[in-house]
Amino acid sequence: MPTENISIATDAGHELAGSLELPTGLVRGAALFAHCFTCTRQSKAAVATARALASGGIACLRFDFTGLGGSEGEFGRAGFATDVADLVAAARYLTDRFGDRILLVGHSLGGAAVLAAADDLGFDKVAAIATIGAPSNVPHVLERIEGDLAAVRQRGSGPVSIGGRPFELSREFLERVENTDLVAEVARLRVPLLLLHSPTDDLVGIENATVLFKAAKHPKSFVSLDGADHLLLDERDAEFAATVIAGWSSRYLPLRDDWPMPDDGIVVKSGHGKFGTEVHTASHRFVADEPVSYGGDDSGPTPYDLLLAALGTCTAMTMRMYAQRRKWPLEGTTIYLTHERNHEEDCEHAIEGEEGSIQALHRRIALEGDLTDEQRDKIMEIADKCPVHRTLEGHLHIHTRRAD
Numbered sequence: 262m263p264t265e266n267i268s269i270a271t272d273a274g275h276e277l278a279g280s281l282e283l284p285t286g287l288v289r290g291a292a293l294f295a296h297c298f299t300c301t302r303q304s305k306a307a308v309a310t311a312r313a314l315a316s317g318g319i320a321c322l323r324f325d326f327t328g329l330g331g332s333e334g335e336f337g338r339a340g341f342a343t344d345v346a347d348l349v350a351a352a353r354y355l356t357d358r359f360g361d362r363i364l365l366v367g368h369s370l371g372g373a374a375v376l377a378a379a380d381d382l383g384f385d386k387v388a389a390i391a392t393i394g395a396p397s398n399v400p401h402v403l404e405r406i407e408g409d410l411a412a413v414r415q416r417g418s419g420p421v422s423i424g425g426r427p428f429e430l431s432r433e434f435l436e437r438v439e440n441t442d443l444v445a446e447v448a449r450l451r452v453p454l455l456l457l458h459s460p461t462d463d464l465v466g467i468e469n470a471t472v473l474f475k476a477a478k479h480p481k482s483f484v485s486l487d488g489a490d491h492l493l494l495d496e497r498d499a500e501f502a503a504t505v506i507a508g509w510s511s512r513y514l515p516l517r518d519d520w521p522m523p524d525d526g527i528v529v530k531s532g533h534g535k536f537g538t539e540v541h542t543a544s545h546r547f548v549a550d551e552p553v554s555y556g557g558d559d560s561g562p563t564p565y566d567l568l569l570a571a572l573g574t575c576t577a578m579t580m581r582m583y584a585q586r587r588k589w590p591l592e593g594t595t596i597y598l599t600h601e602r603n604h605e606e607d608c609e610h611a612i613e614g615e616e617g618s619i620q621a622l623h624r625r626i627a628l629e630g631d632l633t634d635e636q637r638d639k640i641m642e643i644a645d646k647c648p649v650h651r652t653l654e655g656h657l658h659i660h661t662r663r664a665d
Contacts, residue, residue, distance in 0.1 A: 263534045263558055269324065271334075271350045273343070278302070278331030279324035279351065282311040285537030285560035286548040287530060289318035290388065290514030291355040292364035295348055295371030296323065297394075297492060299428075301330035304492070305499040306368045306393060313503035314366075316560070319514055320359060321366075324351050340434040341374065341399055341441050348378040352386065362388035364510050369394050369465060369491065376473075377446045389453040389513040391506045394491050396465045397472035399441040410435060447476040454481045455509050457502050464491040482509065522546075534558045569598040572622060575649035580628075583643045584636075591640065592630035599623045622653070 263285065269277040280302055292314050296307050302323040311321035327343050328336025334343075348365075355363050365387055367375035372395025379387045408421030408430075418431045447454075454477045458470035474483055484505050489498035521528040521541050528541045536551040537560055549564055551557030562570065573596045584591035601621040626644055628637055644650070 263537070267322070267354070269351050269354050271327070271347060273327070273334065273346070275327065275333035277324050277327065277333070277347055277351065279322050280311070282315040282321045282323070283533040284315050284318045284320060284548075285534040285550055285558055286532035286539030286546075287318060288320050288359060288533070289516055290320070290361060290364065291359040292319050292321040292366055292510070292514075293348065293352050293355055293375075294321055294323040295344070295365070295367035295374050296326070296329075297369035297371055299329065299336075300368070300371075300492070301325050303330070304368070305496060306493045306502065309493075309496070309499040309503040310366055310506055313500070313507040314364070314510065317507045317511060318516075319364065319507070319510065320355075322351060322355055326371075336428060340436070341370070341377075344370070344374040345378045345381060348374055349381050352378070352382050356386055362386055362514075364388050364514060365390045366506060367392050367395060368493075370396065370399070372396075373399050373441075373443050376443060376450065377441065379452060380446060380449055384451045387452045389455070389510060390450070391455040391457065391509065392473075393457045393486075393493065393502055394459065394462055394465050395456070395469065395473065397444055397447075397469040397476075399443050406430070444472060444476045447473050448478075450477060453513055455484065455506065456482070457484045457486055457505065459486040459489040459491065459498075461488060462491045516546075534560065537561070565600050565602075569600055569622065572624065572647075572649050572653065573598045575647040576624065576626070576644050579647035580626075580640050580643055584640060589636050589640075590630040590632060591628060591636075594629065595627040597625040597627075 263283045265281040265283060267279045267281050269279055271277060294302070294307050294311055296302055296304050300307070302325050307323040311323045314321040324347070325332035326336070326347050327334035352363060352365070363386065365375040365379060367373065372392030375390055376392065376395065379390060406421050409419065410421070413419040413421070413430050414432050414435060418429060421428055421430050456470050456474055458467055460467045470483065474481060486493070486498060486502060489495065489502075493499040493502060521530065523541065523543055525543070530539050530541070532539050532548065534550060534557065536555075536557040538549045540547055540549055548561035549567060550559060550561040551563055552559045576596055577594045580594055581591060599622070601623060624644075626641060628640060632640070
C-alpha cells in the first residue's frame, strides 16, 4: 500500500508524526489508529490494522503520541488528556481531508483514548470505534511504571522506567491519568463499538472488556483474541485482529453512492499508488497494479495478468459448457498461461508512439475426468474457439475519444 508521511499540528504548538496508509484504489472512508502505552505507530498491531483497512479502501492514519516516536513534545508531562487532544487533532486532519465520519481504532491505552476522544470530537464525526485490549480503568497503566511515584508527586517530577525504558514523569502526568472515568465516557457513547481482547492478557485482564461491554450501548460486539498476548507481538494475532476490524468496519463505512458502478462495460479510475488503478464492473470492484520491481505496490494483478486471466477463464468456461452439453465427464480444467514479451521495451515503444515487439500468449491445458482420447482432442479444439480467443486473434478495433 502507498504510505504518506505527514505532520499534524496540535493546539499545544508541537507537531505529531504520522504515517497515512492509502488504498491503492479509491478511498471509501478514513480511520485513525491510536497505539498502545509508550509504543509508536510502528507497532505490529498499528501497521497490520492500517494496512488491512487500506486494502479494503479505508485510508488509515497511524501516528505517534506526544513525545513518542517521531512526534515532538514531552511525553513525561503529557498524560492521558494530552493523548485525547492528540487524537482529536489527528481526527480533524482526516475529516478535513476526506470528509464524512471516520473510524477510530485504539490499542491498549490508545483504546481508552479513542473511547474518551469520541465525545470531544463529536459523535457526528465518528462512524464507529474498535479497541484492542483496552483497560476499563485508565489509572491501571500506572501499575506498569517502575519507580517512586510518591516522590514524583512530592517533587513535581522524577525518573521512572516503563517497559525497561527510562522516562521523566511529572506530577501533572499522574494526575491526568488518575482523573479519568472511562466507564462513564463509554456509557455516553452513541456509536457502534467493537471490543477485541485476549482472555490470556496478563497486562490488561479480560475483566476490563467485561466492564466496558456492560457499560456500552448497542450496537456493540466482542471478539476474543484467543491465545494472544497484550501487545499482539505474534504477527498472526496482529493480522487476525486487523482482518476482523477491517471486515467489521465495512458495515459502517460502506461504498459511497457516487462511486462509478456502470450498467454496462467497466469503469477504470486512477487510485493513490504510483500505478494503482481501480476497476468497476456493474457488480464487482478490484484493483490492478504493477509489481514492486516495476515501481508499483503489487496490490493487485497487472494489466497483462488480467489479459491472461480473461483468456484463461473464457477458455475454461467454454470447454466446460461444451462438455456439459454433450454430457461428457469433464470434471475440471487447469490452464497455465504466460505472456512472451519485453515489458520495458514495449513501454518505451508505447511512450514514443511506436509499434511494439511481436508478442505471444502461451496456454497449457490439463483436462480432468474419465475422458476418451477423442473427447479430449475435441475439447482442446474448442479451446481455440472461446470468445476471448477469437477477439484477440480477430480484427479488433479500439476507438478512443475524450470524455468531457
